[in-house]
Amino acid sequence: MDTPSDTTDEDRTTHNACVIAGAGPAGLVLGLLLARAGIEVTVLEKHADFLRDFRGDTVHPSTLDLLDDLGLFETFDALPQSHLQRVRLPGSDDEGATLADFSRLTVRHPYIAMVPQWDLLALLADAAAREPSFTLLTEHEVTGVVRDGDRVVGVDYSAPHGTGRILADLTVACDGRWSVVRRDVGLPATEAAVDFDAWWYRVPTDSRVGGSLLPRMRDGRVLIAIPREGYLQVARLGRKGDDAALRARGLEALRAETAALLPEVADDVSGIDSLDAVKHLDVRIDRLRRWYAGGVLCIGDAAHAMSPVGGVGINLAVQDAVATARLLAPSLTDSAAPLEERVLARVQRRRALPTVLTQGMQRVVQRLIIMPGLNGREVTVPRLLSRVLKALPILSAVPAYIVGVGFRPERAPAWARRPGRSSSPATERAEWPPRTRLRA
Structure with a gap:
């Protein structure tokens, strides 16, 4: 720099x-x-x-492929990270339903890497x-x-x-x-129009939560827990303009709310040591x-x-x-x-x-999901859809593709690529002859 x-x-x-x-x-x-x-x-x-108070930490499959094309994936892969393979929603039974399964994608890296930005x-x-x-x-x-x-x-x-x-x-x-x-x-x-905001914080934990993202909703409260190495990255969703009220309720109220919605880490919520560590995002x-x-x-x-x-x-x-x-x-x-x-x-x-x-x-x-949850309604995958997803799990690749790859993925220009473990000589051909800029 x-x-x-x-x-x-x-x-x-x-x-x-x-x-x-x-x-x-x-x-x-x-x-x-x-x-x-x-x-x-x-x-x-x-x-x-x-270093920032909050940065999005998701690196999606199409971005992982880009890093591979640029010859940077092996360096990236050596960074401390966790892998998110599924997104699940509560269902009519205790198991819930897998809405998106990234492992079903036919890409080089079929997962979302969770890495500090x-x-x-x-x-x-x-x-x-x-x-x-x-x-x-x-x-x-x-x-x-x-x-x-x-x-x-x-x-x-x-x-x-x-x-x-x-x-x-x-x-x-x-x-x-x-x-x-x-x-x-x-x-x-x-x-x-957006009627909700997000608050991001960490819960230090050694508990094994798994490689799935599972929203938790109860009594008008919504949390999304993202598994990370050594902690959960928690997104608390609430009504827009509620930041002052959240802080007025105090740290113990936030800990209790987190423990209620994430009982598997209830013993670890004391690790949320300050409301200063809870970062508000105006969505x-x-x-x-x-x-x-x-x-x-x-x-x-x-x-x-x-x-x-x-x-x-x-x-x-x-x-x-x-x-x-x-x-x-x-x-x-x-x-x-x-x-x-x-x-x-x-x-x-x-x-x-x-x-x-x-x-x-x-x-x-x-x-369909966030605002009904914030309004206190129970949000679950309909029984019929849950049965269809379990009978035809390949369907979970469709939302995984939309989220993980996108509606119009972009490939690195051939002139910018560098050899990597997934590169092949055929991908190294230049699309146009790059040359150093000359000035008169």
Whole structure:
């Protein structure tokens, strides 16, 4: 991670082919792919490191395949992690029903890997740093875009040493749902109604909970427990605007609630040692009606904020980044002309439909499962559906594919791939001749 030494303001204006705001999954995957095409790219991250109070920790099968294509899977696989293979819902009997079974997918890695996101981001950053055209600047917060007429030509930033500016042929917003770039450009958005929020916390435990995700619902309370190594990652769902009330009820009330819904870890809830460790996520679902303007493109949460349902936001953001690299890298190597809006529009045309379908799936789950549970209704798989799933368990591969692979999976461009244990020589052919960007 590079931090420039103290210089004059004039020296802090630089020029790249691409500048990316935000070093999350989308920003780092895009930066890595573009750098492997020899394109000069700088990623700005406002934090000093990747540690956050809350990060989505799900790495889905399609993202695992991407890491394999990039030659990074063996390094990733060595990280401490647990594997989630099934999603189950309460049924009319004690066993419940397996709604999604990832082990039935015909992919190289048929499971969801549960890995702290800071480990994934560090892996991506390390791989990108090996490319000579890649730069990551930490503690560099984007404060706004730079314009030349009606075209965005870069970003301004603030850093510990002062302020600066990076000019670029393309600015990509990967800075999340509260994107500074998105706000500054003023792109219009459509927002869907969301009536719940999420609170994330850990329950340290050595209890064997298994490799299934099973929502627990009782008396208007909803918990989702995700098995991890040495602890459960718990998502508590509640009504929007309930954060102050939750904290007013106090730590003991939260422990008692957790023990009631997760009796297998009732002896471990004392490990929830502070409400400060309970992180509130203001859940929202929205998407830009137009993802781009002259010289600027939004992807990931900056283009479409996702709810935590299914943990699919990371997967979708990574797929956005892969599509962006493949569609735009050839144009970014041509310094003769600025990137036209019609080229940027290709990204939205490719990624808009899977975004709409994924958000639609999340809204269906909200309407049929989450809100009835929060309203105190018993939510179970209907007896007939439960029997069908048990008689034809192959059907559980369909929702597993939607969640784990997505409506429109993206493959790494051949020019960005590196040999790995699942690679074959046939996949190493270049789709176009990447070349280092030349400037007059």
